Amino acid sequence: MPLINVIPGDKIPTAPFNVRLPVCRVPGWLLALWWLLRGLTRLTVLAVRYWWLTAPTVAAAWIRVRYGWPTLGAVVLVLTAVGVAWWRLHPSSWWRFGCYPLVGRWRRLWVYRRRWSSVMATCGLAMAFAGERYVPQLLAVRCDRFGDRVTVRMLPGQIPDDWGQAAERLAYAFRLRDGRAASAGRPDRVVLHFNRRDPLAATVAPLPVPEVPDLTGLALGVQEDGQLYQLRLAGSHVLIAGATNSGKGSVIWSLLRSLAGGIRSGLVEVWAFDPKGGMELAAGVPLFARFAYDDPDSMAGVLEEAVKRMRQRAARLRGVTRQHVPTADEPLLVLVVDELAALTAYITDRKVRDRIRESLGLLLSQGRAVGVHVIAALQDPRKDVLPFRDLFPTRIGLRMTEPEQADMVLGDGARDRGAVCDRIPETAPGVGYVVLDGRREPVRVRFSYLTDDDIRHLGREHRRLTPDTDESEVTR
Numbered sequence: 001m002p003l004i005n006v007i008p009g010d011k012i013p014t015a016p017f018n019v020r021l022p023v024c025r026v027p028g029w030l031l032a033l034w035w036l037l038r039g040l041t042r043l044t045v046l047a048v049r050y051w052w053l054t055a056p057t058v059a060a061a062w063i064r065v066r067y068g069w070p071t072l073g074a075v076v077l078v079l080t081a082v083g084v085a086w087w088r089l090h091p092s093s094w095w096r097f098g099c100y101p102l103v104g105r106w107r108r109l110w111v112y113r114r115r116w117s118s119v120m121a122t123c124g125l126a127m128a129f130a131g132e133r134y135v136p137q138l139l140a141v142r143c144d145r146f147g148d149r150v151t152v153r154m155l156p157g158q159i160p161d162d163w164g165q166a167a168e169r170l171a172y173a174f175r176l177r178d179g180r181a182a183s184a185g186r187p188d189r190v191v192l193h194f195n196r197r198d199p200l201a202a203t204v205a206p207l208p209v210p211e212v213p214d215l216t217g218l219a220l221g222v223q224e225d226g227q228l229y230q231l232r233l234a235g236s237h238v239l240i241a242g243a244t245n246s247g248k249g250s251v252i253w254s255l256l257r258s259l260a261g262g263i264r265s266g267l268v269e270v271w272a273f274d275p276k277g278g279m280e281l282a283a284g285v286p287l288f289a290r291f292a293y294d295d296p297d298s299m300a301g302v303l304e305e306a307v308k309r310m311r312q313r314a315a316r317l318r319g320v321t322r323q324h325v326p327t328a329d330e331p332l333l334v335l336v337v338d339e340l341a342a343l344t345a346y347i348t349d350r351k352v353r354d355r356i357r358e359s360l361g362l363l364l365s366q367g368r369a370v371g372v373h374v375i376a377a378l379q380d381p382r383k384d385v386l387p388f389r390d391l392f393p394t395r396i397g398l399r400m401t402e403p404e405q406a407d408m409v410l411g412d413g414a415r416d417r418g419a420v421c422d423r424i425p426e427t428a429p430g431v432g433y434v435v436l437d438g439r440r441e442p443v444r445v446r447f448s449y450l451t452d453d454d455i456r457h458l459g460r461e462h463r464r465l466t467p468d469t470d471e472s473e474v475t476r
């Protein structure tokens, strides 16, 4: 038995009452006094810990004894009126500072505290050491409109990934459906996110188009915590993976919309490839400098032109700068490919396929520094379908059909850390997971959705202003 208990968890006594028979005779009254004192101390601790319950109860009892029922009724009435007035006049502060803190305390006591030890044991998060049992400590519960954020102090030896794997079981144990774990500011803590309602249930309307696109943060959608999701295109290529109808088109169009200001001014040049016959991208033709579809041979030719342009640019910039800065003379070149696998795997003509693969490999490995970026969507992320998966620094995982596909797209262990792409319902197109800089756990995002009218309107409002803009010329 160690001399000092070094485990910072809640210790569970092996039996409800640890009564040890005294070696010497202790008088019965002393024993009774001892138990009474212990009971009183425990009661005081509970009264202080749950002051938000005990303080109003004591105050109500005192008013009732001192002034009688009518006064107590009047005080309750006034407090209710103040609450209602606050709610009507300033609902956001009422929810934030009045309601949710109280609901959080109540849920901590009633939902979590009550079942904590048993749930920790049944979900495999409790441990035994030196004959004693320990459970992780429940530190705080915060509520908002969508669910609970539960902060826990982990036991030594546990990491947030252990909690990520158990998160769904924990959610069900606490009678909720959706759970995931995220690391907290301190290394001994983990935050469990349990949702009652999905914050991303509603479709996200198209976001405003900035005059000058910020390539370090293009706003494409909304994150689960309500913040805008901003994608860093500078120095990156983007891979969008998802099953059919998962909303890949909405990611592409959100991206094109955020770039539209630059397309109009000539800072950004988009070359679009739509191997599925032009169905997906045709509505935005006025935005594109090149639009290749249908014929694999011509698409291979356009890709080779892009490689040529990249090489010329690299030769010009060599020794001048290490990162290209877009100008109207030398714009950012963005290659958008809908269904990349149709170029890399499904083409039967081997020669054409090899030409395409070679060009793509060169663009992906050498394009970033010289302002040539590839944005590609695909359904099947397996390596034999997309050999250059690892050359895409930014990856987006939408709804997928197999659990292991999340790891293929977002990196090993992504699913255990919460990217459950296979669990995204078919009723939530445009919802996906992304990995943000400096965040271990993938973040759930909903991308904005542009209808065909929105796309046509975008094309009209932000069509390229350079003199060569002519749909018949740019469409191949």
Ligand SMILES: Nc1ncnc2c1ncn2[C@@H]1O[C@H](COP(=O)(O)OP(=O)(O)OP(=O)(O)O)[C@@H](O)[C@H]1O
Residues within 6 Å of the ligand: 203, 204, 242, 243, 244, 245, 246, 247, 248, 249, 250, 280, 379, 429, 430, 431, 446, 447, 448, 449
């Ligand atoms: N972000 C979104 N928000 C709401 N609904 C969306 C969103 N994205 C797509 N949808 C809906 O889902 C349907 C399919 O979307 P989309 O065509 O973008 O999927 P996809 O993954 O590109 O499919 P495919 O692989 O067949 O081309 C759309 O017609 C639209 O109704």
